[in-house]
Amino acid sequence: MTARRLRHDRMSAALAARDDRELDSAPAELAAAGSSLVLFLEYLADPVSAALTDPVGVERQLFEVVDFLRDRELLHMDGHFGNMRAAAGRIHLVDFGLVTSPRFDLSDAERGFVARNRDHDADYAAMRLVNWLVTTVCEAPSPADRNALVRRCADGDIPPGVPAAAAAVIARHAPAAARMNDFCWRLYDGELRVEYP
Ligand SMILES: Nc1ncnc2c1ncn2[C@@H]1O[C@H](COP(=O)(O)OP(=O)(O)OP(=O)(O)O)[C@@H](O)[C@H]1O
Ligand SMILES: [Mg+2]
Numbered sequence: 561m562t563a564r565r566l567r568h569d570r571m572s573a574a575l576a577a578r579d580d581r582e583l584d585s586a587p588a589e590l591a592a593a594g595s596s597l598v599l600f601l602e603y604l605a606d607p608v609s610a611a612l613t614d615p616v617g618v619e620r621q622l623f624e625v626v627d628f629l630r631d632r633e634l635l636h637m638d639g640h641f642g643n644m645r646a647a648a649g650r651i652h653l654v655d656f657g658l659v660t661s662p663r664f665d666l667s668d669a670e671r672g673f674v675a676r677n678r679d680h681d682a683d684y685a686a687m688r689l690v691n692w693l694v695t696t697v698c699e700a701p702s703p704a705d706r707n708a709l710v711r712r713c714a715d716g717d718i719p720p721g722v723p724a725a726a727a728a729v730i731a732r733h734a735p736a737a738a739r740m741n742d743f744c745w746r747l748y749d750g751e752l753r754v755e756y757p
Pocket of ligand 2: 643
């Protein structure tokens with residue numbers, strides 16, 4: 561709580577120090593606005609790697625995040641580990657810059673996109689989880705090797721020697737991870753209109 565208040569104090573000081581001339585150059589609509597909004601975002605210093613420890617704990621937390629989004633009808637669409645942070649032993653999802661929702665004011669095309677991508681965040685979390693585990697416990701020198709390994713796991717063939725806890729997590733999520741890996745592979749290969757799944 562103290563750390564949070566300190567950070568907010570620093571932000572208040574920064575806002576107070578801001579050159580008021582900035583406001584003079586704001587667009588006319590902004591200048592005529594009857595109210596203003598200042599948005600404060602918590603800064604989380606630690607990368608998620610600090611929280612990537614036991615497979616079952618990471619699985620539970622990632623899918624708690626997925627459930628949180630689903631309960632609020634939010635599609636985050638960018639849940640890579642660079643958009644996650646660690647604080648007090650917990651994983652936090654950040655960067656809601658691509659978020660969409662059926663509750664937003666959407667065009668028909670956007671509404672269709674949201675309907676087709678309802679499971680994107682869940683399957684993307686599965687992909688990040690399984691890719692992390694297989695590359696941590698197995699040899700997968702290239703992304704192509706990794707994808708082949710995940711496909712093999714999805715077919716029920718988990719390499720011997722994978723610790724039991726990790727093997728159980730991989731078994732649960734490898735089918736979704738393999739589908740998402742294939743989709744991302746095609747996307748990164750330049751198929752910009754490829755649809756998931
Ligand atoms: N350390 C952090 N603590 C809290 N929120 C963060 C942190 N870093 C980023 N964010 C959130 O993510 C938003 C985007 O920053 P980010 O660093 O993810 O850049 P980016 O250009 O979106 O990168 P990428 O496309 O790889 O996700 C920020 O505006 C902020 O809301
Ligand atoms: Mg980001």
